[in-house]
Amino acid sequence: MVDVKAPRVAMMDGKLVPYADALVHVDTPAFRYGAMAFEGLRAYWNAQREQLYVYRLPEHLERLAQSAKVMRFRSTPTAGQLAGGVLELLRANDLREDVQVRLMAWVDGSGGSHADGPIRYGAVAKALGRAYDVASGVQACVSSWLRSPDNAIPPRVKAAANYQNARLATMQARIDGYDVALLLDSHGHLTETPTSCVLLVRGGAVVAPPVYADILESVTRDTVLRLARDAGLGTEERPVDRTELYVAEEMFLCGSTAEIVPIVGVDQYPVQDGRPGPITRRLQDLYFHEVRAEGAEAAWVTPVYR
Numbered sequence: 394m395v396d397v398k399a400p401r402v403a404m405m406d407g408k409l410v411p412y413a414d415a416l417v418h419v420d421t422p423a424f425r426y427g428a429m430a431f432e433g434l435r436a437y438w439n440a441q442r443e444q445l446y447v448y449r450l451p452e453h454l455e456r457l458a459q460s461a462k463v464m465r466f467r468s469t470p471t472a473g474q475l476a477g478g479v480l481e482l483l484r485a486n487d488l489r490e491d492v493q494v495r496l497m498a499w500v501d502g503s504g505g506s507h508a509d510g511p512i513r514y515g516a517v518a519k520a521l522g523r524a525y526d527v528a529s530g531v532q533a534c535v536s537s538w539l540r541s542p543d544n545a546i547p548p549r550v551k552a553a554a555n556y557q558n559a560r561l562a563t564m565q566a567r568i569d570g571y572d573v574a575l576l577l578d579s580h581g582h583l584t585e586t587p588t589s590c591v592l593l594v595r596g597g598a599v600v601a602p603p604v605y606a607d608i609l610e611s612v613t614r615d616t617v618l619r620l621a622r623d624a625g626l627g628t629e630e631r632p633v634d635r636t637e638l639y640v641a642e643e644m645f646l647c648g649s650t651a652e653i654v655p656i657v658g659v660d661q662y663p664v665q666d667g668r669p670g671p672i673t674r675r676l677q678d679l680y681f682h683e684v685r686a687e688g689a690e691a692a693w694v695t696p697v698y699r
């Protein structure tokens with residue numbers, strides 16, 4: 394499971410502070426109502442080059458700005474402030490291994506759920522192991538909890554409050570003996586897992602629920618679709634029915650934290666022979682080269698050390 398070491402320092406409002414001092418008051422709207430937008434990024438250590446690379450930093454910052462806009466944050470730190478803060482944080486902790494960065498912006502003050510308080514921001518970076526086995530894959534179930542829709546608590550916005558929907562589904566799945574939950578919308582179409590996107594292989598093509606399917610507009614989903622196209626595979630972005638999950642040739646989840654993880658069974662139906670399929674393994678291979686700056690897309694990685 395996840396192996397987390399406490400880092401030396403955190404970043405608060407652009408300044409480095411001891412990790413233990415990176416605190417938020419119990420009375421803030423961020424704490425009381427989940428009025429917080431965040432991003433989970435990864436940075437990968439390339440031992441040969443002795444360099445740490447943040448993966449698709451500008452895209453994560455752009456998404457944070459979108460979340461802040463929809464949440465009507467009074468102000469938002471600039472992309473330059475946030476990028477500078479993240480890179481400084483990684484250097485200050487002298488991280489030379491694969492890490493996860495959690496970057497957050499939240500409503501401060503002591504108002505109610507509709508409060509328009511000042512915006513603060515912060516980040517922590519930690520060495521993080523893998524939650525799932527990327528080699529052997531996971532068992533999934535279709536959750537009886539539905540995904541919250543775009544016109545209620547929009548999944549496109551990466552707000553802390555969204556993750557109550559996620560937590561309910563994950564807790565239920567684990568209690569029922571599964572690794573991960575698959576969330577449907579109210580029409581019975583696939584959305585995503587509580588913390589990652591889901592893609593299938595059907596007829597040899599990679600199929601993804603579209604961005605209007607009550608999903609987070611995932612950076613990794615975008616990477617995977619581009620890698621698939623570059624590798625000559627067909628791709629489709631279209632609604633996915635529940636029963637397609639039971640007859641798919643392959644299936645996997647993807648996200649910055651999760652990376653690419655084969656789904657080898659759904660609701661006790663094995664996905665094909667119940668083992669990770671060749672397209673999933675190929676995409677994993679391409680992805681792990683990209684994130685370590687060994688792939689074709691040099692613009693997708695930001696070096697940390699000068």
Ligand SMILES: Cc1ncc(COP(=O)(O)O)c(C=O)c1O
Pocket residue numbers: 433585586587588589590608609610611612613614647648649650
């Ligand atoms: C609900 C949800 N969907 C999808 C993803 C994957 O998004 P990304 O690839 O940008 O990390 C995440 C992870 O951040 C998530 O929390």
